[in-house]
Amino acid sequence: MSGTLNINDIFQMVKKRMALIFIITTLITAITGIVSFFILSPVYQASTQILVNQSKESTELYNIGEIQTNIQLIETYGEIIKSPMMLEKVKNRLNLDISNSALSEQIEIVSKGNSQIFTIKVESTDPKLAVNVASTITDIFQDEIKALMNVDNVNVLSNATIGDNSSPIKPNPITNMIFACFAGLVISLVLTFLIEFLDNTIKVESDIEDHLKMPMLGIVNLMENKKKRKK
Incomplete structure (x- = not known):
């Protein structure tokens, strides 16, 4: 060519x-x-929202420095939620036969910018299991965080639910x-x-020039020989 x-x-x-x-x-x-x-199994998602904020008396004003501290704690809380200790407690409570790494892959911690709210999302091919895991994680986390960090600044904004008509998120x-x-x-x-x-x-003729690297001098057309019949 x-x-x-x-x-x-x-x-x-x-x-x-x-x-x-x-x-x-x-x-x-x-x-x-x-x-x-x-072939692919449908995957469902359950989520719960958690507010990181210290309880306040009505006479107290919000402290900007404390809010920033709460925001920075969200990343730490995310690591705690997906830690082997937490995952083992969740598996034991729900009697799950699954590895820690597999369970961790089903859990996602989502936070936005400077918000004090983060979301725990759990994916599973079983919608009820996704709800149970998300709810169990939230319950255990609320109890454990008080002992681990000596704080009481975690409040649940929305519980994990999946409606009867919810569609799978994938595929x-x-x-x-x-x-x-x-x-x-x-x-x-x-x-x-x-x-x-x-x-x-x-x-075509141009392919001959490209192949031989030589100019083409002429073209001989194919001629059909016809024998004249004698009368």
């Missing part, structure tokens, strides 16, 4: 391999859809199929260009 390409060349390459592009894109999209709909089959379609299209186009660029066969 010639070393330079124009838009028409690219269009012709794509047109020539349209069947290949369609098959690859359709196949990848279909496989992704089958895996997302029928999202439609989104997965859209990304798979795009990926299949890219892969098929790359494969098309590779096939064309690696194809060294001579197709």
Whole structure:
């Protein structure tokens, strides 16, 4: 193939391999859809919000320094919640047969900026288990933090619940199929260009000049010999 390409060349390459592009894109999209709909287990999420704030008397004013301290404590609290000690207590209370690392991966601690509120999120293929783990973590954490750090500044704002009609957070089959379609299209186009660029066969007259590095002096057309029939 010639070393330079124009838009028409690219269009012709794509047109020539349209069947290949369609098959690859359709196949990848279909496989992704089958895996997302029928193989992957749906994952549900339960969450609970916790406020880190010292109890105040009505006559006391909020101290900015104390608020900043509470905010900084959130990161420490997150580490405590996912510590082996806490995870073991949660497993024992719920009789879970799971490793600490696996349970830790299901737990996410989320905090935003300078907020004194952080969220405990728990993911599981069983929605009821997700609620139970989130609730148990909250209960044990409230009790343990008083003994560990000699503070009483943790208050639950919302308990962990999952409604009866709640949808799983993942997988999202439609989104997965859209990304798979795009990926299949890219892969098929790359494969098309590779096939064309690696194809060294001579197709047109200009390919002869490129291959031999010599100018072409003329073209001999194929002529069909016809025998004249004698009358």
